[in-house]
Amino acid sequence: MLISLDRHVAYSSPLLVLVLVLSAMHGPVWGSTLDVDYGGVPLWINRFLGEPSVLSLRGRMDPSWFRAVNTQSCPSECECPVQWPTALYCDHRALGELPAELPARTQYLFLQGNQLTGFRPDAFANATGLRWLFLDRNQLLSGRLDAGLFSGLTRLVNVFMNNNNLTEVPMGLPAGVRQLRLAYNHIEKIPPGTFENLRNLTTLLLQGNRLKVVGESDFKGLSSLSLLDLSGNLFETFPRHLPPSVSQLYLSNNSLVGVEGGILQGLPGLRYLRLGRNILRDGGMEPGAFNLSSLVELELSYNQLTRIPVVPTTLQYLYLEANQISVFNVSSLCREVSITAYSRIKILRLDGNKLRPHELPADWAMCLRVLHHIYI
Numbered sequence: 495m496l497i498s499l500d501r502h503v504a505y506s507s508p509l510l511v512l513v514l515v516l517s518a519m520h521g522p523v524w525g526s527t528l529d530v531d532y533g534g535v536p537l538w539i540n541r542f543l544g545e546p547s548v549l550s551l552r553g554r555m556d557p558s559w560f561r562a563v564n565t566q567s568c569p570s571e572c573e574c575p576v577q578w579p580t581a582l583y584c585d586h587r588a589l590g591e592l593p594a595e596l597p598a599r600t601q602y603l604f605l606q607g608n609q610l611t612g613f614r615p616d617a618f619a620n621a622t623g624l625r626w627l628f629l630d631r632n633q634l635l636s637g638r639l640d641a642g643l644f645s646g647l648t649r650l651v652n653v654f655m656n657n658n659n660l661t662e663v664p665m666g667l668p669a670g671v672r673q674l675r676l677a678y679n680h681i682e683k684i685p686p687g688t689f690e691n692l693r694n695l696t697t698l699l700l701q702g703n704r705l706k707v708v709g710e711s712d713f714k715g716l717s718s719l720s721l722l723d724l725s726g727n728l729f730e731t732f733p734r735h736l737p738p739s740v741s742q743l744y745l746s747n748n749s750l751v752g753v754e755g756g757i758l759q760g761l762p763g764l765r766y767l768r769l770g771r772n773i774l775r776d777g778g779m780e781p782g783a784f785n786l787s788s789l790v791e792l793e794l795s796y797n798q799l800t801r802i803p804v805v806p807t808t809l810q811y812l813y814l815e816a817n818q819i820s821v822f823n824v825s826s827l828c829r830e831v832s833i834t835a836y837s838r839i840k841i842l843r844l845d846g847n848k849l850r851p852h853e854l855p856a857d858w859a860m861c862l863r864v865l866h867h868i869y870i
């Protein structure tokens with residue numbers, strides 16, 4: 495059940511303005527944004543998965559016509575759109591090998607959906623202009639990626655290697671890389687020094703792998719990292735030694751039982767923390783574990799909590815659906831209530847717990863003064 499509040503009236507008399515919308519279990523709307531300025535590559539960004547997918551030009555043009563009118567060299571396995579000469583489309587054609595003689599003009603190389611397992615060590619030697627490299631949905635093996643394979647690609651910024659067979663994070667990526675997408679591989683290891691050079695990396699996707707621990711120097715060097723997705727791995731304890739610059743940390747769908755006090759203080763810029771679908775229990779949540787005033791969003795859904803954990807009053811979005819919460823204790827959200835002391839929470843999800851709307855304590859609206867939506 496969603497209860498929408500007119501927040502000004504709610505402060506004086508909440509019960510009069512409860513609007514009960516019978517659309518139980520409706521999640522927030524996860525919108526898609528059309529982003530057209532990734533070097534001319536139209537991308538649908540799915541904000542829920544954090545995964546863009548490329549709208550290939552294929553299917554919207556006749557390849558034989560373009561081959562006939564295009565005077566530029568083009569590997570026979572690929573398509574070279576005449577109106578976009580820096581792009582090379584070699585995706586979804588069952589390639590087991592990289593086409594020989596990549597044109598030196600290539601900046602966007604589409605190789606997703608093939609059967610590549612690796613490359614010759616000099617495979618990219620002439621592709622020094624490469625900026626975007628799409629290798630999603632191949633069968634890349636760590637043993638077939640030479641450490642020097644990418645090192646000459648000084649203009650490379652975005653590397654997509656989701657859904658492959660990698661067991662280690664690839665070594666030797668050039669220092670200019672900003673996005674590295676390695677989701678849904680079999681990665682269990684980060685070789686020493688892997689990230690040492692990658693000072694410009696802001697996005698690192700490692701969800702759906704087999705990582706269990708983070709060693710002290712595993713992420714060393716990532717001084718600009720902002721988004722780190724470690725969902726769907728094998729973590730049993732909240733990882734330490736994460737880059738302090740991280741502002742979005744996703745650890746959903748692991749096996750975490752708790753969050754130690756003080757562990758988030760090592761992440762002073764953390765704004766979005768997702769810990770849903772773990773096995774978090776009250777006993778594992780140390781008091782003050784979430785005492786971090788930078789936090790904007792905290793997701794704890796699908797766990798085993800029976801109480802609302804203590805959260806900072808600066809928090810704006812709190813997701814606690816599908817736990818076993820039976821008590822609504824206002825002091826978890828507000829230590830005190832006064833003119834200036836109140837919770838900044840705008841959206842609070844408590845649906846799928848053992849609470850009912852009439853069980854809200856009398857003082858809840860004094861604390862949740864700027865609430866927009868509560869789901870119970």
Ligand SMILES: *[C@@H]1O[C@H](CO)[C@@H](O)[C@H](O)[C@H]1NC(C)=O
Pocket residue numbers: 594595596616617618619620
């Ligand atoms: C790179 O270019 C040189 C000169 O055109 C050529 O001899 C060589 O085979 C090319 N290497 C690859 C890997 O394409």
Ligand SMILES: *[C@@H]1O[C@H](CO)[C@@H](O)[C@H](O)[C@H]1NC(C)=O
Pocket residue numbers: 611633635658659
């Ligand atoms: C990659 O992994 C899939 C299963 O995840 C397997 O079917 C395939 O044989 C593997 N490919 C290689 C080259 O090991």
Ligand SMILES: *[C@@H]1O[C@H](CO)[C@@H](O)[C@H](O)[C@H]1NC(C)=O
Pocket residue numbers: 669670671694
């Ligand atoms: C890293 O980013 C900065 C700022 O955008 C840029 O000036 C610099 O050239 C980049 N470093 C590399 C190695 O590309």
Ligand SMILES: *[C@@H]1O[C@H](CO)[C@@H](O)[C@H](O)[C@H]1NC(C)=O
Pocket residue numbers: 702726727747771
């Ligand atoms: C959770 O992760 C496992 C692999 O660790 C995956 O098989 C499963 O689909 C994930 N579940 C969700 C809901 O994402």
Ligand SMILES: *[C@@H]1O[C@H](CO)[C@@H](O)[C@H](O)[C@H]1NC(C)=O
Pocket residue numbers: 781782785
């Ligand atoms: C929360 O952190 C602040 C400063 O970081 C500290 O002063 C306060 O005592 C902490 N509160 C709890 C309950 O740990």
Ligand SMILES: *[C@@H]1O[C@H](CO)[C@@H](O)[C@H](O)[C@H]1NC(C)=O
Pocket residue numbers: 821823824825826
């Ligand atoms: C609410 O939590 C506070 C602090 O944890 C505790 O002292 C108080 O007894 C709790 N109130 C109820 C009604 O459970």
